[in-house]
Amino acid sequence: MHQLKRNRRLRTNESIRSLVRESRLSPDDFLVPLFVVDGEKIKEEITSMPKYFRYSLDTLEKEIKELWSLGLKAVLLFVKIDPALKDNRGTEALNPNGLMQRAIKTIKNVCPEIIVMTDVALDPYSNYGHDGIIDNGSIINDSTVEVLSKMSLSHISAGADFVAPSDMMDGRVLSIRNILEQEGHVNAGIMSYSAKYASSFYGPFRNALDSSPVFKKNIPKNKSTYQMDYGNRTEALKEVAMDIDEGADIIMIKPGLPYLDIIRDIKSKFEIPVAAYQVSGEYSMIMAGCEKGWLNYDETILETNIAFKRAGASIIASYFAKDLVKIIS
Numbered sequence: 317m318h319q320l321k322r323n324r325r326l327r328t329n330e331s332i333r334s335l336v337r338e339s340r341l342s343p344d345d346f347l348v349p350l351f352v353v354d355g356e357k358i359k360e361e362i363t364s365m366p367k368y369f370r371y372s373l374d375t376l377e378k379e380i381k382e383l384w385s386l387g388l389k390a391v392l393l394f395v396k397i398d399p400a401l402k403d404n405r406g407t408e409a410l411n412p413n414g415l416m417q418r419a420i421k422t423i424k425n426v427c428p429e430i431i432v433m434t435d436v437a438l439d440p441y442s443n444y445g446h447d448g449i450i451d452n453g454s455i456i457n458d459s460t461v462e463v464l465s466k467m468s469l470s471h472i473s474a475g476a477d478f479v480a481p482s483d484m485m486d487g488r489v490l491s492i493r494n495i496l497e498q499e500g501h502v503n504a505g506i507m508s509y510s511a512k513y514a515s516s517f518y519g520p521f522r523n524a525l526d527s528s529p530v531f532k533k534n535i536p537k538n539k540s541t542y543q544m545d546y547g548n549r550t551e552a553l554k555e556v557a558m559d560i561d562e563g564a565d566i567i568m569i570k571p572g573l574p575y576l577d578i579i580r581d582i583k584s585k586f587e588i589p590v591a592a593y594q595v596s597g598e599y600s601m602i603m604a605g606c607e608k609g610w611l612n613y614d615e616t617i618l619e620t621n622i623a624f625k626r627a628g629a630s631i632i633a634s635y636f637a638k639d640l641v642k643i644i645s
């Protein structure tokens with residue numbers, strides 16, 4: 317009896333495996349998340365995210381040049397601001413000379429071609445650590461959307477290419493699109509975090525920005541009234557359909573690895589670039605495993621990131637982007 321089909325023939329050696337490989341990574345795939353702080357000469361390691369750093373604007377310049385030289389062409393910015401500047405309405409977010417606005421200008425000044433995307437949500441600016449304005453114990457949708465729209469306009473006016481609303485308020489993409497069109501920013505992009513789940517995997521990030529929801533009477537303990545319930549799948553399709561109708565150019569699924577099914581569903585159903593976010597908790601979990609010697613760093617980061625491509629993502633936001641590019645080159 318002869319076996320006509322032997323799948324192992326295509327696994328014989330690395331040459332044949334690479335010839336038939338369906339998904340691979342390139343520097344073009346990545347969006348590099350960056351954390352920015354005020355001050356000078358700062359490159360400080362984030363306690364909850366070993367070997368990942370916050371940069372002041374001067375050290376950020378150097379980092380940007382290095383990313384560009386590695387072939388990385390897009391960054392996603394987050395700012396950690398002085399607690400004294402925080403309030404319920406996120407007023408500082410609209411400061412034309414705020415940290416985010418200065419960071420955008422700094423980057424565009426040293427590297428005009430790099431794509432600058434900015435996180436749009438109130439949490440880094442909120443004294444309660446929530447993505448929106450709180451009134452009487454709840455997050456108020458429509459007045460939050462107004463601030464987010466002005467914040468988006470401010471980022472685009474400072475020179476950002478894309479805004480990335482990560483707040484999960486209803487109707488924010490439409491409102492942002494309207495204000496950008498009204499002001500003549502017809503080529504400004506919106507990457508919407510359309511399916512953002514209320515996840516425990518954001519923990520290390522909140523430590524990086526000092527943006528965790530505060531424990532206080534009448535302040536919601538978590539973000540479950542706006543971020544999605546992780547038991548839901550069809551709801552993600554509804555969110556994406558609405559964001560596309562409202563004018564989103566790219567849609568993002570977040571977190572990454574636990575939500576590959578959602579990436580696949582969305583890729584099959586919609587004609588729009590899909591981005592995956594391998595979030596802080598995924599990063600720190602892998603780092604912890606590697607520190608213990610239980611995981612191999614290079615292999616684990618390659619495998620998890622190729623999984624996003626296989627699932628259908630064409631863009632990956634990953635804290636491993638720089639190392640991945642070094643590994644694959």
Ligand code: PBG
Pocket residue numbers: 435437439447482483517518519520521522539594595596597
């Ligand atoms: C802000 C925001 C968060 C993340 C991205 N934008 C935190 C949150 O929603 O609580 C998480 C990113 C990460 O964990 O790497 N709305």
